[in-house]
Amino acid sequence: MSVIASMMKENIEQGSLIRQMFDLGIKLKQQYGEENVLDFSLGNPDLPPPPVVREAMADLARNLNRPGSLGYMQNAGFSWALEALAEELSKEQQIKLTKSDVMLSCGAAGAMNAFFHSVLEPEDEVLAFVPFFGEYKFYTQNHGGVFKTVAAKENFLPDFEELENALTPKTRIVVVNSPNNPTGIIYPEETIKKLAEILAKASEKFGRPIYMVSDEPYRYLAYDGCTVPAVLPLYKYAVVISSFSKKFGIAGERIGYLAVSPEIEDKELLMSACIMSNRVLGFVNPPVVGQYLMKAALGTSVQEAFDIYAKRRQIFCEILDNAGLEYQKPMGAFYIFPKAPGGDDNLLITCLQEEKILGVSGKGFGLAGYIRLCYAVEDTVIAKSRDGFKRAADKARSLLKV
Ligand SMILES: Cc1ncc(COP(=O)(O)O)c(C=O)c1O
Structure with a gap:
């Protein structure tokens, strides 16, 4: 007797890659402390909204006494x-x-x-x-x-x-x-x-x-x-x-x-x-x-956020270069999609996890052999991952002999 539709059963299984990483992130953070887990798995922007948004929110709050204002x-x-x-x-x-x-x-x-x-x-x-x-x-x-x-x-x-x-x-x-x-x-x-x-x-x-x-x-x-x-x-x-x-x-x-x-x-x-x-x-x-x-x-400049992401992209590219991982330099957004050594994304993900670094398998995006990393995280977290990326990539290459 199934309490849910069969399609949802399949979807829950298929949607589990990112969810597994999310759960693992929580577990590792509890185990080793938030600051020691380098989580590049989620596409959740970490920058605060620009001041104009914060002011608009305060303004709105002051004007909620109108009838139906949140209707x-x-x-x-x-x-x-x-x-x-x-x-x-x-x-x-x-x-x-x-x-x-x-x-x-x-x-x-x-x-x-x-x-x-x-x-x-x-x-x-x-x-x-x-x-x-x-x-x-x-x-x-x-x-x-x-x-x-x-x-x-x-x-x-x-x-x-x-x-x-x-x-x-x-x-x-x-x-x-x-x-x-x-x-x-x-x-x-x-x-x-x-x-x-x-x-x-x-x-x-x-x-x-x-x-x-x-x-x-x-x-x-x-x-x-x-x-x-x-x-x-x-x-x-x-x-x-x-x-x-x-x-x-x-x-x-x-x-x-x-x-x-x-x-x-x-x-x-x-x-x-x-x-x-x-x-x-x-x-x-x-x-x-x-x-x-x-x-x-609308119309507000987001140059400040743009500059922050552009700098992070640069740092991340240098880290992947240092680790000898191949990738196409992102032209936009805040993701990078390197190739896993030997095309084995599971192995690279596992080696990265040993370094407390989290990324998502390309399988979640319909393409095995790659991993997705999101750099909507603080610069210090990205910089901290440098040696871990190198060790993980070296380990994956040596296990695969590639
Ligand atoms: C490519 C792409 N499309 C759509 C969305 C959904 O964004 P929204 O928060 O606006 O629903 C996302 C969110 O990560 C995305 O990456």
Whole structure:
């Protein structure tokens, strides 16, 4: 007699890689003390929200005496919040957006679920390039879809031929995540244009839109002068999904959004479906507090946080160089995805754990043979891991004789 659905049983097992690491982190911290465990397993921004967010929170608290100040509002969010967001995204996406082109939700995760719920027919396919943010698979299943992966090239850029072979009349969504979690890769504009061309042709051939969902919560973190191309002007069926979780360090506050290309035919119908989905999935509306914080913080410079992450990236790259681990230098986000010696990610993870260093196997992102490390942790923690990384990599190489 099972108390849960069989699909959830499988999901709990599949979702266990990051959870196991989370549990292990707690155990090791209890055993050796918080400061002695070097935890690079979680993508949780460690920087405090910028002062403008803290001031907005205090301001809001002082004004809570108004009736219904923390009550429900329209399912898409407050009108003033949508207007402010549309104005900001018009600059970022280099296309004129109005409040009817955007919807607020509970994080990028909520917005993506609302969108998937709105457009997926049973058995419709959602494609993502390997390696991918593992949650996409669950978000697809949540709405009766089938999640399929597409191989990427060595440099983690999409393999167009593989994509063309993967497209079928059931394909409804292709997810693009740039800057990427877990690789830190940014897709150049040429890549987005080529993807748009392939998807436009396939949409025409199969007689219904194939959406390009651009999941971009790390857009603000692009290093070395790299730019993240705006997708909305490049493809009629592009949808931007993002949030302020990482940008303003408010991940737990759950404020995110989606924005659609104003050129989509039947845009009003599509937005009505997304707004209805926000409601019936049980989000009901985006968080009140998050909308106030967002409005206050929009347009604020995050240069300080950017500089901190850029410095950490540098330190981490030097540590991996010192350990002789191969990786592609991240262009954006706060992750790095080195190759495990001999392609044995389990062994590298085990050797690192002996040094009280935590990372996550690439298997959680659909690509064995690699590990993901997150550098949203203090510089001192990163610096402390230098010798441990070297010893762990040396040990893995010597055990494998590579
Ligand atoms: C690639 C990617 N997409 C979406 C999300 C979800 O972010 P949010 O907190 O906005 O739901 C994350 C969070 O780590 C992420 O890394």
